[in-house]
Amino acid sequence: MIILPAISEHIRVAPALFDGSYTKDATRSIPDNGTSDFWNAWYADMHQAITFHDPVKNFLEHINPFFGYFGERIHPERKSPYAFHSGVDIAGKNKTSVYAMLPGILEYSGYGLVNGKYIMLSHPHIITQDGYVLHTLYIHLSHMRFAFSAYQKMLREISLHTYPRISVPAGAELGGMGKTGASSYPEEYTHVHIQCELRNKEGHIVFLDPLRILTGKEYRNLTADTQHPEDFQDIYHTHRDRIHEHKLEAIWDMPAS
Numbered sequence: 162m163i164i165l166p167a168i169s170e171h172i173r174v175a176p177a178l179f180d181g182s183y184t185k186d187a188t189r190s191i192p193d194n195g196t197s198d199f200w201n202a203w204y205a206d207m208h209q210a211i212t213f214h215d216p217v218k219n220f221l222e223h224i225n226p227f228f229g230y231f232g233e234r235i236h237p238e239r240k241s242p243y244a245f246h247s248g249v250d251i252a253g254k255n256k257t258s259v260y261a262m263l264p265g266i267l268e269y270s271g272y273g274l275v276n277g278k279y280i281m282l283s284h285p286h287i288i289t290q291d292g293y294v295l296h297t298l299y300i301h302l303s304h305m306r307f308a309f310s311a312y313q314k315m316l317r318e319i320s321l322h323t324y325p326r327i328s329v330p331a332g333a334e335l336g337g338m339g340k341t342g343a344s345s346y347p348e349e350y351t352h353v354h355i356q357c358e359l360r361n362k363e364g365h366i367v368f369l370d371p372l373r374i375l376t377g378k379e380y381r382n383l384t385a386d387t388q389h390p391e392d393f394q395d396i397y398h399t400h401r402d403r404i405h406e407h408k409l410e411a412i413w414d415m416p417a418s
């Protein structure tokens with residue numbers, strides 16, 4: 162059992178996914194100040210206490226630095242500044258294997274309009290002193306290897322407390338990366354969106370930075386502070402090679418040369 166310090170005093174309402182305004186949804190939060198002493202120590206504790214399996218082989222090489230990290234970014238589709246990214250995007254070929262980062266319990270395996278095919282695991286051995294449990298989500302999958310049977314689904318629906326538990330070991334192959342659901346990226350951009358959340362019994366969710374947990378380091382999107390369209394175009398000219406390397410030219414809507 163890993164018990165982390167209480168977080169309730171150190172969170173704020175999460176900004177909107179599209180335009181940096183505040184959501185009215187008070188049940189979704191983020192750390193109030195990621196660079197505060199509290200969160201620096203909290204993330205460092207978590208990183209040291211837990212051993213993670215890589216969600217995708219060599220995942221750090223497959224995260225685009227423009228929009229793929231957690232936190233603020235230009236929204237890749239709407240081009241709105243200060244849009245909030247609730248996870249990390251790891252790109253690759255269709256059906257590239259995605260693995261469970263931690264041992265956990267299958268909470269959901271199915272389809273959502275936005276998430277597409279996705280799996281949610283809970284990790285009840287990792288909790289905060291104020292009752293938040295770590296959950297991890299693997300989103301936009303091509304296929305899934307863990308699912309409830311029809312009978313188990315029925316049991317879950319009729320009984321909230323005795324539903325069947327499917328344990329998932331760390332490193333288990335959950336499925337493959339795909340492009341199901343609603344993606345902010347161009348059509349052909351296959352990736353898995355990985356999300357780390359703390360959830361409590363009241364249904365309150367706190368989004369955490371998956372990379373900071375996995376690597377102990379903080380990564381910021383190159384578009385995190387970009388406000389104006391002309392600055393956005395400047396990024397294309399400065400980082401053209403990396404944009405091509407990550408196959409993101411279409412976002413800038415410029416002909417390749």
Ligand SMILES: [Zn+2]
Pocket residue numbers: 246247248249250354355
């Ligand atoms: Zn994403």
